[in-house]
Amino acid sequence: MTSRPFLGAFVAPATLCALAFVAALAAVMQYSLRAYVPGSLEPGGFTLANFAALMKPLYARVFLDTVWICFLTALFTLIIGYPLAYALVHARNVALKSVILVIAVTPLFLGEVVRTYSWIVVLGNNGFLNSMLLKAGLIGAPVQFMFTEFAVVTALVHVTLPVMVIMLAAALSHIDRDYERAAASLGAGPIRVFLTVTLPLSTPGIIAGVTTAFAWTFSAFATPQLIGGGRVNMVSNLVYQLGFASFNFPFAASLSVAGLVLTFAVLALMRAAAAPLEKIGPH
Amino acid sequence: MPRLPLQWRLRLLGGVTVSAILGFLLLPALVVTLAAFNSRAILSFPPESWSWRWFVKALAYDDFQAGFRNGLIVTGWASSIALVVGAAFALALDRYEFRFKRALEAVLLSPLVVPHFTVGLGFLILAAQLGMARGYGVIVACHVVLVLPFVLRSVYISLRNLDPRLELAAASLGAPPHRVLTTVTLPLLVPGLVSGWLFAAILSFNEFTASLFVTAQRTQTLPVALYNYVREYADPSMAAISVMYIVVTATLLILANVFLGLAKVLNVEHPR
Numbered sequence: 001m002t003s004r005p006f007l008g009a010f011v012a013p014a015t016l017c018a019l020a021f022v023a024a025l026a027a028v029m030q031y032s033l034r035a036y037v038p039g040s041l042e043p044g045g046f047t048l049a050n051f052a053a054l055m056k057p058l059y060a061r062v063f064l065d066t067v068w069i070c071f072l073t074a075l076f077t078l079i080i081g082y083p084l085a086y087a088l089v090h091a092r093n094v095a096l097k098s099v100i101l102v103i104a105v106t107p108l109f110l111g112e113v114v115r116t117y118s119w120i121v122v123l124g125n126n127g128f129l130n131s132m133l134l135k136a137g138l139i140g141a142p143v144q145f146m147f148t149e150f151a152v153v154t155a156l157v158h159v160t161l162p163v164m165v166i167m168l169a170a171a172l173s174h175i176d177r178d179y180e181r182a183a184a185s186l187g188a189g190p191i192r193v194f195l196t197v198t199l200p201l202s203t204p205g206i207i208a209g210v211t212t213a214f215a216w217t218f219s220a221f222a223t224p225q226l227i228g229g230g231r232v233n234m235v236s237n238l239v240y241q242l243g244f245a246s247f248n249f250p251f252a253a254s255l256s257v258a259g260l261v262l263t264f265a266v267l268a269l270m271r272a273a274a275a276p277l278e279k280i281g282p283h
Numbered sequence: 284m285p286r287l288p289l290q291w292r293l294r295l296l297g298g299v300t301v302s303a304i305l306g307f308l309l310l311p312a313l314v315v316t317l318a319a320f321n322s323r324a325i326l327s328f329p330p331e332s333w334s335w336r337w338f339v340k341a342l343a344y345d346d347f348q349a350g351f352r353n354g355l356i357v358t359g360w361a362s363s364i365a366l367v368v369g370a371a372f373a374l375a376l377d378r379y380e381f382r383f384k385r386a387l388e389a390v391l392l393s394p395l396v397v398p399h400f401t402v403g404l405g406f407l408i409l410a411a412q413l414g415m416a417r418g419y420g421v422i423v424a425c426h427v428v429l430v431l432p433f434v435l436r437s438v439y440i441s442l443r444n445l446d447p448r449l450e451l452a453a454a455s456l457g458a459p460p461h462r463v464l465t466t467v468t469l470p471l472l473v474p475g476l477v478s479g480w481l482f483a484a485i486l487s488f489n490e491f492t493a494s495l496f497v498t499a500q501r502t503q504t505l506p507v508a509l510y511n512y513v514r515e516y517a518d519p520s521m522a523a524i525s526v527m528y529i530v531v532t533a534t535l536l537i538l539a540n541v542f543l544g545l546a547k548v549l550n551v552e553h554p555r
Contacts (some may be wrong), residue, residue: 005460006371012383014372014431018390024405025397033407080304087301089549101545102536103305109482109532111489113509114525118311120513121318121326121522128314131328134428147288163310169551192292212395219398221492222510236400236492243404243496253408256401263396 027258043250050254059238059255063262066218066234069149070266073156076166076211078236080157081209081268085168086198113221119155120146133141147229155223160213167212171197171205207274211267218263235259312529319522322539326519337523344520350508354488356419356433357504361426362484368427369434369483374468376435377442395432402429403496409499417499425497427492430483437482440550441475482537485532 031050035044053059085105091097107115122128123145130142145151175198183193221236228237235255243252294477314328317459319337321330341347375381394402405415415421445468453467454460469476491506498507513521539545546552 004381005551006464007375007381008378009369009381010375011387012367014375014391015387016388017428017431019504020409021390021394021402024402024404024425024428026407027408027412028401028405080307083297083300084304085551087297092463094515097546100301100305101549101551102540103308105545106529106533106536107308107534107547109485109489111506112491113506113513114489114528115311115520117525118315118514119508122314126326128317128328143406158311160518166549166551170549173551190290215396215398219492221400221481221495226510226513236398237347239400239404240495249404249408252404256398259398260401262455263398267396282533 071216081164147231166210167209341520341523350505354504373438399492403493434479437479
């Protein structure tokens with residue numbers, strides 16, 4: 001490196017932010033190892049009791065449910081997101097492209113509460129879906145959509161779709177069209193071109209999209225809280241409940257740490273499972 | 284001849300699929316708009332009579348007003364700090380090799396995958412341990428960390444699209460580094476900076492989960508106020524607020540698309 005003007009000035013503020021973040025995570029870790037003193041906000045001495053309590057079936061169940069919901073959400077988001085990303089990248093009409101892009105991206109910026117509330121209005125007992133089904137005579141009485149895993153996953157798919165579309169579209173748009181043209185000129189039909197060229201080459205986008213969707217779903221709070229209504233619980237709901245209803249911050253912290261470890265473990269597993277796939281992808 | 288019908292059928296199938304997906308994305312927004320203009324306090328579809336009353340009620344509600352003001356304070360500080368920090372770091376990432384470069388990048392991008400409730404809980408505990416009051420400082424710090432990855436990404440992408448010869452030309456004509464930076468690099472980065480700031484601002488204004496942990500009654504931001512409202516009341520004021528939210532956000536994004544080229548900013552365009 002010959003000259004690096006302003007290096008210190010460029011890096012120092014970012015380092016400060018990184019340190020603040022690391023300190024916050026360290027605070028959670030430290031609390032997770034402290035004893036809970038009922039009636040006090042101050043934690044007690046160091047202990048492993050919190051992590052031992054995590055093994056109780058009640059909590060293990062919530063972890064399993066959470067991973068299952070995250071998995072379903074990531075899967076459906078991928079299935080729904082792929083055609084949209086493909087259309088976004090391959091649309092020739094500029095206006096159509098803009099329409100798809102704005103509709104696909106806007107939900108990302110609406111915030112969880114507004115989106116969740118909107119889904120309550122759609123799925124509630126006297127909500128839109130039930131009203132329409134009743135009017136059409138398809139059902140005799142309102143169907144209970146709320147407080148079901150179906151409703152939670154539907155709303156979560158809606159929440160994670162924009163990120164998935166952005167990541168898939170980024171991968172799809174960087175595939176050299178000449179590969180697709182070469183396959184087509186050699187006689188492959190459109191379906192074959194897609195399955196043997198486009199799809200494998202978009203693997204990095206799929207991996208990035210699925211892992212991010214998984215992590216974002218894990219992080220969701222308002223959706224399972226309001227749409228799950230206590231009957232579909234995720235780790236986030238448990239952490240909040242323990243922190244703000246029983247003020248058991250040490251146990252809330254240990255749940256957070258376990259959640260963090262689980263997220264990273266699942267992400268690492270997904271990356272490892274996808275590694276052989278990526279080899280077929282871009283050289 | 285057999286290939287043409289297949290292509291045509293695929294096109295039709297694709298069109299129908301994409302329309303259905305766009306319909307799924309738009310459905311909640313359309314339904315909530317119907318609900319907002321319903322004059323009765325109980326949901327019914329289609330509404331029997333229409334009115335603006337829920338918009339008036341929502342705008343007059345104290346908690347929403349306070350939440351909006353608090354949100355502006357937090358968002359103003361958080362997005363601006365994130366912009367400066369993120370842009371500077373993106374420049375360093377793009378230009379220089381330095382110690383702990385990869386580690387620092389990984390830490391700063393990790394809030395993308397670390398659950399927001401963990402981040403919120405962390406800042407809450409940290410503030411308590413440092414003896415800080417639950418004021419704006421903690422909320423702003425927390426938001427800066429959460430929105431930084433988006434600023435980094437958008438500035439970094441526009442740096443990649445920048446022609447380095449322009450800077451070399453300026454330098455070869457005798458401009459010292461600070462002049463190259465202020466007269467060539469930064470002006471060329473404006474679209475990336477504006478979109479990075481815009482993303483950061485929208486995301487910070489709407490951040491909920493972490494905010495729920497770090498805000499207090501006095502400092503609660505709009506999403507927290509909205510959440511508390513939804514838990515207590517069921518009238519369509521919330522639908523009215525949602526409609527305003529959707530309209531403002533969509534308008535900002537359409538403007539960003541027209542003036543900045545959203546596809547380029549999000550890196551979803553074919554590099555030509």
